[in-house]
Amino acid sequence: MSSTTPVTEPVGESDRPIKAVTVFTGSASGAHPAYERAAVDVGQALAARGIHVVYGGGNVGLMGAVSTAAREAGGDVHGVMPEALVDKEVAHPNLTTFEIVPNMHARKMRMADLADAFVALPGGIGTLEEFFEVWTWLQLGIHQKPVVVYDVRGFWRPMLTMIDRMVEEGFVTDAFRDSLLIVSSPRGLISALENWTPPAPKFAPHEAPRV
Secondary structure (H helix, E strand, O other): OOOOOOOOOOOOOOOOOOOEEEEEOOOOOOOOHHHHHHHHHHHHHHHHOOOEEEEOOEOOHHHHHHHHHHHHOOOOEEEEEEHHHOOOOOEOOOOOEEEEEOOHHHHHHHHHHHOOEEEEOOOOHHHHHHHHHHHHHHHHOOOOOOEEEEOOOOOOHHHHHHHHHHHHOOOOOHHHHHHOEEEOOHHHHHHHHHHOOOOOOOOOHHHOOOO
């Protein structure tokens, strides 16, 4: 597996309807305007397809950009925020649904339960943690939902190179690496969600661990 993996589009068909997508992204806007433009594009594209946006509930940074764009385009947006972060992350005032949960673990579980798919836009360590958790759950058979990396200005390239190194060194299988969808445009995102085929899980369904 090459460490300079190109942006790819998925192959195969999936019968799973995509009604809600959980978006992981930063509470900061990043150092380049392209990040906010991408967040707006994603919010608008999902709303245009009638796909609900699920996210962390904030009104700051890229979180605010994707949610506001989806709402302004007529889409439904479901925010999920721990009680302790309501003031710190500045809760969005114009969501279809705003849900306060006890803690971060409850937030991640709720966002996963609501989602038919996951998309990671650029963000910080929290975005990384959320992305790797749901991708790991796919490997373990805890869910069978597409996990998408939305690349902007090569932001995710170093991470993808590290994942390819894991494949080369025998820690990640080629098949599971290929289950990760990598896109760089709204059109590519919608195509990825509509045409994804789940990989074979590491464990049989009755053997998959619970979370």
